[in-house]
Amino acid sequence: MAKDYYQILGVPRNATAKQIKEAYRKLSRKWHPDINPGNKEAEEKFKEISSAYDVLGNEEKRRLYDEFGEQALHPGFDEQRARQYQQWSAGAGPQTGNEWSAEDFGRFRSFEDIFGNMFEFGFGPEGQPFREQARGRDLEYEMSIDLIPALKGFETEIAMDKTRVCPTCQGSGINPQAGMSTCTLCGGSGRVSVARGPMQFTKTCPRCRGTGRIGNPCPTCAGQGMVAGVERIKVTIPPGVREGSRVRVAGKGEPAGRGGTPGDLYLIIHIREHPFLRREGDNLIMDVPVTVREAMAGGTITVPTVDGRIKVKVPPGSQSGQILKVRGKGALNPRTKKHGDLLIRLVVKVPRTDDREALEAAQKIDRLYAGDVREGLRL
Numbered sequence: 001m002a003k004d005y006y007q008i009l010g011v012p013r014n015a016t017a018k019q020i021k022e023a024y025r026k027l028s029r030k031w032h033p034d035i036n037p038g039n040k041e042a043e044e045k046f047k048e049i050s051s052a053y054d055v056l057g058n059e060e061k062r063r064l065y066d067e068f069g070e071q072a073l074h075p076g077f078d079e080q081r082a083r084q085y086q087q088w089s090a091g092a093g094p095q096t097g098n099e100w101s102a103e104d105f106g107r108f109r110s111f112e113d114i115f116g117n118m119f120e121f122g123f124g125p126e127g128q129p130f131r132e133q134a135r136g137r138d139l140e141y142e143m144s145i146d147l148i149p150a151l152k153g154f155e156t157e158i159a160m161d162k163t164r165v166c167p168t169c170q171g172s173g174i175n176p177q178a179g180m181s182t183c184t185l186c187g188g189s190g191r192v193s194v195a196r197g198p199m200q201f202t203k204t205c206p207r208c209r210g211t212g213r214i215g216n217p218c219p220t221c222a223g224q225g226m227v228a229g230v231e232r233i234k235v236t237i238p239p240g241v242r243e244g245s246r247v248r249v250a251g252k253g254e255p256a257g258r259g260g261t262p263g264d265l266y267l268i269i270h271i272r273e274h275p276f277l278r279r280e281g282d283n284l285i286m287d288v289p290v291t292v293r294e295a296m297a298g299g300t301i302t303v304p305t306v307d308g309r310i311k312v313k314v315p316p317g318s319q320s321g322q323i324l325k326v327r328g329k330g331a332l333n334p335r336t337k338k339h340g341d342l343l344i345r346l347v348v349k350v351p352r353t354d355d356r357e358a359l360e361a362a363q364k365i366d367r368l369y370a371g372d373v374r375e376g377l378r379l
Ligand SMILES: [Zn+2]
Pocket: 166, 167, 168, 169, 170, 171, 172, 173, 174, 218, 219, 220, 221, 222, 223, 224, 225, 226
């Protein structure tokens, strides 16, 4: 049986160039003859690793190897003809002028090398195809939160109904308890014989990939590697999220098939209204009650903010509805990382009283207005 370069480097068939390089570096360091002087086994290993990397580390050679196997790497290999032969042997029959001579056949040392990879689909336990998918779908989840936690940011856990990786088999589809059983396709030999055109030859068993053993389907997911159900997911809401913000939770979308990456989860944020604080852009607007005295004579008032209480000076002669700006105490902009301002809107509160002195004082105050307070109020 031909050596499998991927196995030699210990990487999956869909490994990236970077993964291959890293695997090669690691192995060659381990088996380098300089490190293992006089060790015959290490020497052989090192040669094997080097020739595997020679092929898989080269984009063109790797492509040929993937399609035609090791045979493609021998000098004189004719890619086009090999492909023609594959098509022909797959049932198309030889086309006029494209017939293969014994000489042509001689170019290939053994046909099994050519066809070794031809029927290698991904197969799960007992012939169930894997859900081969490069990347799982992204998911969305609508989430309503209060304004204050949205400003501060927090961590929480959500329970989501979704397809998730099977907890029993961790997505492999194979029953981890049942062990392996003999492959029914090849009877455990790892090879199957195939007749193609005039030739009879054997090739690597596509179901067990030549190992002769296969897993049994996982009872939880029936071999699918995934189950539907509720998944509890830890999420981090960054400070400053606003209405409509999309918060990405990497890798928590739908899972992909084996070897694929899961999609991402996007939390769509909705902010509940607050009784006296609202956000406008990155500014926060807060209604703050003050007394008549504080408005008239001025003074220092204490105001709560997201990060603690602050003292604010109310200037003498302040009016109801007047805005005091406190710089940098607004909401955090998650993108610019800058805070908006806090805009304090003063609301002058008048006590309800029938106290004579108080009412006399109010009358006295009335005389202090410069003219009619409603002067100019015309429609
Ligand atoms: Zn399972």
